[in-house]
Each structure stands twice: as structure tokens, then as C-alpha cells.
Amino acid sequence: MAVLVFADHDNASLKDGTHKTVTAALALSPDVDILVAGQGAKAVADAAAKITGVRKVLLAESDSLGQGLAEAVTALVVPLMSGYDALLTPATSQGKNFSPRIAAKLDVAQISEIVEVVSASTFVRPIYAGNALETVESADSKKIITVRPTAFKAAAEGGSASVETIDAGAGAGKTHFVDQKLVKSARPELTGAKIVVSGGRAMGSAEEFQRVIEPLADKLGAAVGASRAAVDAGYAPNDYQVGQTGKVVAPELYIAVGISGAIQHLAGMKDSKIIVAINKDGDAPIFQVADFGLVADYKSAVPDLMTALNAAGV
Amino acid sequence: MKVLVPVKRVIDYNVKARVKADQSGIDLANVKMSMNPFCEIAVEEAVRQKEKGTITEVVAVSIGPAQAQETLRTALAMGADRAILIQTDLDLEPLAVAKVLAAVIAEEAPNLVIMGKQAIDGDNNATGQMLAALLDWPQGTFASELEISSTSAKVIREVDGGLQTLEVALPAVITADLRLNEPRYASLPNIMKAKKKPLDIKEAASLGVDLAPRLKVLKVAEPAKRTAGIKVETAGDLVTNLKTAGVF
Numbered sequence: 001m002a003v004l005v006f007a008d009h010d011n012a013s014l015k016d017g018t019h020k021t022v023t024a025a026l027a028l029s030p031d032v033d034i035l036v037a038g039q040g041a042k043a044v045a046d047a048a049a050k051i052t053g054v055r056k057v058l059l060a061e062s063d064s065l066g067q068g069l070a071e072a073v074t075a076l077v078v079p080l081m082s083g084y085d086a087l088l089t090p091a092t093s094q095g096k097n098f099s100p101r102i103a104a105k106l107d108v109a110q111i112s113e114i115v116e117v118v119s120a121s122t123f124v125r126p127i128y129a130g131n132a133l134e135t136v137e138s139a140d141s142k143k144i145i146t147v148r149p150t151a152f153k154a155a156a157e158g159g160s161a162s163v164e165t166i167d168a169g170a171g172a173g174k175t176h177f178v179d180q181k182l183v184k185s186a187r188p189e190l191t192g193a194k195i196v197v198s199g200g201r202a203m204g205s206a207e208e209f210q211r212v213i214e215p216l217a218d219k220l221g222a223a224v225g226a227s228r229a230a231v232d233a234g235y236a237p238n239d240y241q242v243g244q245t246g247k248v249v250a251p252e253l254y255i256a257v258g259i260s261g262a263i264q265h266l267a268g269m270k271d272s273k274i275i276v277a278i279n280k281d282g283d284a285p286i287f288q289v290a291d292f293g294l295v296a297d298y299k300s301a302v303p304d305l306m307t308a309l310n311a312a313g314v
Numbered sequence: 315m316k317v318l319v320p321v322k323r324v325i326d327y328n329v330k331a332r333v334k335a336d337q338s339g340i341d342l343a344n345v346k347m348s349m350n351p352f353c354e355i356a357v358e359e360a361v362r363q364k365e366k367g368t369i370t371e372v373v374a375v376s377i378g379p380a381q382a383q384e385t386l387r388t389a390l391a392m393g394a395d396r397a398i399l400i401q402t403d404l405d406l407e408p409l410a411v412a413k414v415l416a417a418v419i420a421e422e423a424p425n426l427v428i429m430g431k432q433a434i435d436g437d438n439n440a441t442g443q444m445l446a447a448l449l450d451w452p453q454g455t456f457a458s459e460l461e462i463s464s465t466s467a468k469v470i471r472e473v474d475g476g477l478q479t480l481e482v483a484l485p486a487v488i489t490a491d492l493r494l495n496e497p498r499y500a501s502l503p504n505i506m507k508a509k510k511k512p513l514d515i516k517e518a519a520s521l522g523v524d525l526a527p528r529l530k531v532l533k534v535a536e537p538a539k540r541t542a543g544i545k546v547e548t549a550g551d552l553v554t555n556l557k558t559a560g561v562f
């Protein structure tokens with residue numbers, strides 16, 4: 001069987017989610033190719049060719065692929081699937097957008113956000129916000145799968161696969177790209193960061209959120225996250241949201257500041273290696289999952305933590 | 315302009331799902347059920363568009379057991395004009411749901427479908443995209459803003475790291491993200507009025523659609539529990555512990 005992995009990238013650089021998805025793909029079959037769909041993305045294809053275990057890299061380029069439009073990606077991928085038994089896509093907002101469209105065009109199910117490959121047809125995926133893990137066996141001839149990157153280790157680099165340029169497909173049809181506004185940040189991306197500092201509703205305002213959370217994150221070289229409550233209240237932008245309806249993260253260190261630990265939030269961070277909770281309510285549910293809990297008001301605890309980090313030479 | 319709003323009856327989002335002891339699924343006996351939160355946002359958006367005058371009719375549709383009538387009554391109380399229940403006791407997968415919706419659309423001929431981006435039970439985030447594929451309609455997923463004109467819709471979408479704006483030709487499928495709006499609570503007079511609004515019931519089997527599951531659920535298990543660690547007294551102790559744990 002042959003597996004196609006859809007590369008996660010921003011046209012300029014290849015993202016780590018690709019390496020993790022390759023690991024999942026190699027658990028299905030040794031024959032793994034990577035598809036780089038973009039515009040001006042030759043450097044991405046060259047980087048993908050270095051991932052160990054990859055047979056070859058396909059590069060397709062057009063404006064609508066560079067904009068990641070679901071209709072264009074579907075038009076490209078559906079004909080390619082005659083040569084593959086499975087398509088694995090990192091479960092990013094782009095992957096979640098086009099992958100089900102491809103599945104329906106092929107008249108097969110999508111297996112969403114797998115966290116484990118049991119066999120080439122059996123997979124484990126979270127349901128009910130991660131409160132349960134479902135093991136499903138697929139009877140479809142082709143498996144269309146999205147992969148939760150945080151559940152897999154990144155494949156190593158050191159290979160030298162060939163890069164083959166292919167036709168870009170039929171385009172986006174009735175969908176037109178207007179514009180895209182991405183937040184420019186020197187901080188690491190939330191889903192790939194080694195350390196994440198998140199703030200909750202206790203911050204009380206957007207100004208306070210920035211004043212407290214951001215310096216701590218910058219001190220640690222961390223990404224900034226937020227609970228849904230903080231996002232709903234307008235203290236932090238939507239793409240900071242960690243949880244069932246936001247991003248799922250699994251960093252080495254997760255620091256939750258002023259977050260009570262609703263089920264919704266825990267679903268997005270409970271696979272972090274070490275969890276630190278700072279909350280003045282000692283009974284907050286966040287302490288039930290925290291490795292280290294500090295029962296204190298963040299207003300004094302965060303400055304104290306900054307001082308202690310400085311003293312320890314971090 | 316007519317909009318179709320599919321809604322799903324799911325476990326209430328405040329209730330913690332519990333796995334059955336025999337690992338066959340989630341225990342839903344005597345559990346509070348409600349409209350899926352993202353579907354509520356979709357209904358709210360359709361009703362607001364109607365209030366703005368861009369839409370003239372809002373039709374809510376649900377696919378599920380007889381009790382899904384309650385979910386449809388909620389949509390009617392929020393402001394939908396009429397409702398359709400496609401009744402089945404099967405737990406349909408997103409592809410089958412999309413096929414049923416495509417059959418309903420063939421009859422209803424709406425100009426637009428607005429639906430939730432994902433249901434909080436299966437967490438698939440697939441049905442809207444699949445429906446758009448089956449109809450060969452454009453899709454505007456994860457919408458945080460929607461502007462409808464006579465022949466197209468401008469959709470601002472939540473993407474990783476920011477926002478993307480697309481213009482899709484109508485008819486199209488739009489899926490609602492969290493920030494699209496804040497759904498209203500239905501008022502008592504509107505709940506009373508909703509009881510008199512039309513609600514048609516059809517058997518799913520009568521649509522001649524392939525409802526067969528493609529996935530076999532082998533088991534549903536509880537994830538490994540995290541155990542609580544230790545409480546530290548000071549920020550200094552915290553840093554010492556993190557150093558010992560090898561983080562720094």
C-alpha cells in the first residue's frame with residue numbers, strides 16, 4: 001500500500017506537523033510520498049525531501065494552492081488518490097478544511113484527528129472533547145485521515161528523496177481569495193512550542209493579560225495561550241485558545257495562570273509533559289492535572305516567578 | 315433568499331461524557347441533551363441575517379431520533395420559520411448525514427446552508443465540507459463573520475495564526491466558528507409561538523440514501539488519567555522543582 005502525506009507549510013518553510021504526520025504514515029506503510037501544494041514552495045519541497053523514510057515528494061504550484069483553498073486542493077488531490085491507498089493530513093485549520101471534502105468526493109469516511117495507528121485499517125481518535133478514545137476500523141478502500149500532530153513523534157531528517165513537479169489541478173472554481181491577515185509574532189507557534197504560558201479569565205482585561213502573561217512567555221521563549229473563558233471575554237485573540245474548540249497542545253511545559261481548568265480547556269492541554277498551575281483557588285480543577293501547583297494570586301505569583309527564574313539563571 | 319440550517323441533538327456541553335463499563339460507547343441514559351453549541355451559533359446567524367433582511371426564510375433540519383423534535387423546537391423558538399426532522403435511530407456518520415442533507419436540499423433548493431463547524435460528540439468537523447463536496451458547492455468553513463449579497467457571500471474565516479477572507483458564489487455551505495455571534499436565549503412568548511410553527515417528519519429510510527456506516531467502532535475507552543502532582547509553597551520552590559524535572 002502507498003500513503004500520501006499532505007505537507008503543512010506556509011509556502012516558505014516546512015512545518016513540524018509534516019514530520020509528525022510522516023511518523024503516523026510510516027506506521028501504515030513503508031511507501032510514503034509527500035505532497036507539497038503551494039505557490040513558490042520549492043524550498044518547502046526540498047525540505048520535505050530530507051525527511052527520513054520518504055519515497056518521493058510531489059510539488060504542485062498555483063495561486064489558489066498557495067492560498068490553501070479547499071476547492072483547489074480537492075481538485076488536485078482527488079485524481080492523485082488513484083495511486084494511493086491513504087491520505088494523511090496534519091489536523092491544522094487548513095487540513096480540517098479540505099480533507100473531508102476529498103473524502104466525500106471519493107465516497108469514503110474521514111477518520112478525524114487520529115492519535116494512534118493500531119493497524120493499516122484501525123485507528124484511535126478522541127471523541128467528546130477527549131473524554132473518550134474511540135478505536136475504529138475502516139472498511140473503505142481508501143483511508144482519508146487527519147492526524148493530531150502532538151500525538152506523534154517527529155520523523156527524523158537525513159533522507160534525500162526526489163522532488164517531482166506535477167500539474168496543479170483545476171483550481172478553486174467558485175471560491176475567490178480576498179485577503180489574509182496573519183498575526184506576526186516573534187514567539188513560537190502555539191501548537192509546536194516547547195513551552196506554553198496560558199492565561200485565564202482571572203486576568204480581568206486584555207491589558208492585564210498582556211501585562212502579566214506576555215512577559216513571562218517571552219522570558220521563557222514560550223508561546224501564549226488562553227482559556228476559552230478569556231477568549232470569550234475578549235482578553236485574548238481567538239487563535240490563542242487552547243481547548244476542545246481551539247488548539248490542542250502538548251508542550252514540554254504548560255503553565256496555566258488564573259485558569260480554573262474546565263473540561264473544555266483540559267481537553268486541549270492534558271497531554272503536556274509537565275503542567276504547572278497558578279491559581280488562588282486551591283480547589284480549582286486545574287490542580288487535579290497539574291504536576292506542580294502554586295496556590296497564590298497571579299498578581300504576586302507571576303512577578304515572584306520572574307524573580308525566581310532570574311535568580312536561577314533561566 | 316432561503317437558508318437551510320442543519321442542527322444536531324447532542325449531550326449538553328456542561329455534562330461530562332462517561333464511558334460505558336463494557337466499552338461499547340458513551341452512556342447517554344438519563345443524560346441532559348441539548349442543541350450542539352456550534353449549531354446554535356448557526357441558527358443565530360441565520361436568524362440575524364433574516365432580521366437584517368438578507369434572508370427571507372430559515373428552515374431548520376435535524377437528522378436523529380424522535381426526541382430531536384425538541385432540538386428543532388429550540389431552533390424555531392430562536393427564530394427559524396419551519397423545521398424538518400429526518401427521523402432515524404441510527405447513529406449516522408458525517409458522510410451519511412451529508413448525503414441525507416443533500417437529498418433534503420434537492421427538494422428544498424435553499425440558496426445557502428449555514429451549519430456548525432463540528433458536533434461536540436463525534437468531534438469530526440467534517441459534515442459541512444462533505445456536503446459542499448457532494449453538491450459541488452463552494453465552502454466557507456470556520457466563519458467568524460458573514461456578509462451575504464444576492465449572488466455571493468463574503469466569509470471571514472478563522473485560520474491558524476489569523477483570519478482569511480474568501481468570497482464564495484452562492485449557493486454555498488458556511489460552517490460557523492465560535493466567534494461568529496453569541497446565540498440568544500429564546501423568550502417564553504417565542505417558545506410558545508414555536509409550538510405552532512410547522513415541523514414535518516420524514517423517515518430517513520424513505521430518502522433512498524446510502525446510510526451504511528463505513529467505520530466499525532471496536533471500543534470506546536477512557537483516556538489515561540493524569541494524577542495530581544504536588545503543591546509548592548513559593549515561586550522559588552516551583553523553579554527548583556522544574557529544574558530538578560529537567561525543564562530548564
